[in-house]
Amino acid sequence: MYQVKLPIFEGPFDLLLHLIKKEELNIYDIPVAKITKQYLEYLTLMEALDLEIASEFLVIAAMLLSIKSRMLLPKHQLTEGEDDAEEDPRLELTKKLIEYKKYKEAADKLGQRFSFYQQIYTHPYPYELETQETDLVECDLFELLKALQKILKEKEGTMKISVSNVSLEEKMEYLQKLLAGEEKILFFDLFKETRNKMEVVTTFLALLELIKLKKVCVHQHKLFSEIWIFRQ
């Protein structure tokens, strides 16, 4: 048994360019009869080998045959009034082939770059930094509210019901004092001393106010993890 090795073509233009190159033809002056013959021979070969022929190959085959027949028309048969400088019937095909050829060359260049950069490596990520804090993500209101909800829930039952007279300003001052001694404080620890629901809420509002004033910022290592308050 023979193993016939058929080059694989991306499409009809690819095949045509291959034939032009193989026969060392001038792309700007394509001998249509010759190229059509070879093109059709190739399709016949594909058929004989039971290879599926994409419809695009047949469309171009028809185009080649049409150009060929128009080329055969003698010039003097031009009817009256028709432009003498009639367009070369090959022009459209040549334009398409040249356009395609450009991108085929560009694809080759890209392919070379691709294999080159496949051999270049960068430093792997994630890179462990000495301090974990640098991986903090900014924490938003949604997360804060959830944390507050948790605190209210945990404090439930243990809190005395009493009227709080702690004002928002006092709470803000208290929080800033807490932070003055530390670089960061756990969100949860802000509420350690709170005695009732009202005070929890006041503390929370004080925190929001400080965030707004950019006195503090709030971060966590990743979403749904511990929330840290930082001095700013």
Place this chain on the structure above:
Amino acid sequence: MKDHEKAKKIIEVLLFVAAEPLSLDKISQILEMKPPAARNLIFELKKEYWEAQKGLDIIEIANGYEMCTRHEYSPWIERLKKQRKENKLSPSALETLAIIAYKQPITRLEIDNIRGVNSIGVVQTLLDKKLIKLVGRKDVPGKPLLYSTTLEFLKTFGLPNLSALPQIDELIQ
């Protein structure tokens, strides 16, 4: 150590830890210096790396700078990783990508016209690999989708930016 030298070391460290190419803007912001001054430092650093014949290099890629290995060391890296980077692009993928790179934004029909074949499968592959993306619809009947290349495309092909692509018209002369 002089400030100048110190700044250069900082750039070295930043390029080392960054997970992706760092833009000149970002580098100059961190160093609190003007972009042209930062660029000069990057070039000096690159030159030093070259002169010391280091195994590492600093390249301009995907609108930024990145520290990477020189390509001649890949056989040893492959020994370490026990595998090659397993990415392959077919000739038709490269062909389609080249057309999109030069003519973006472009519709699939326009790609098909240049290639002379239907490109539906290969366009999907390129989308999956994040080498191209949808960027909108063309204002013609049927409102076809428009495709462009991505930052990932620049990274994959080691291109600093799109204008670093070779001039298309010079390619066939």
Place this chain on the structure above:
Amino acid sequence: MKDHEKAKKIIEVLLFVAAEPLSLDKISQILEMKPPAARNLIFELKKEYWEAQKGLDIIEIANGYEMCTRHEYSPWIERLKKQRKENKLSPSALETLAIIAYKQPITRLEIDNIRGVNSIGVVQTLLDKKLIKLVGRKDVPGKPLLYSTTLEFLKTFGLPNLSALPQIDELIQ
């Protein structure tokens, strides 16, 4: 370049690309040399790094060697990390994501009704970030599209699965 120098560069490149500390055994295996010889090269490399006052260092750690940044550069690295925030999700994106996470599959109109604002832009952002996906159409007039969270969503938020989300009813008591 002498073999000796070349081997040193290879070690440099290996330490650069390794995701974890490299043991002396592994390095000497790759270089096909005896461990003491490889160790000498590592020390030479470390000395060179030191003498060049580089921002990078080679340290012995966890039974192996690793390339890392010198400690005094960490403030700059932190600045870089802070700049990364751009990649973070906006509050409205998080809000929308939370709604989708708890009520999936859900239509855009349902999201809008809960948020009280139009979510078309933010839903597109979440789709682009692959945190949500289309999962079909709801069987009501107009057949609106249904959205669900993705595997990427679980990964991003460090969730083993959807049932690991905090109980929504506990959150809003």
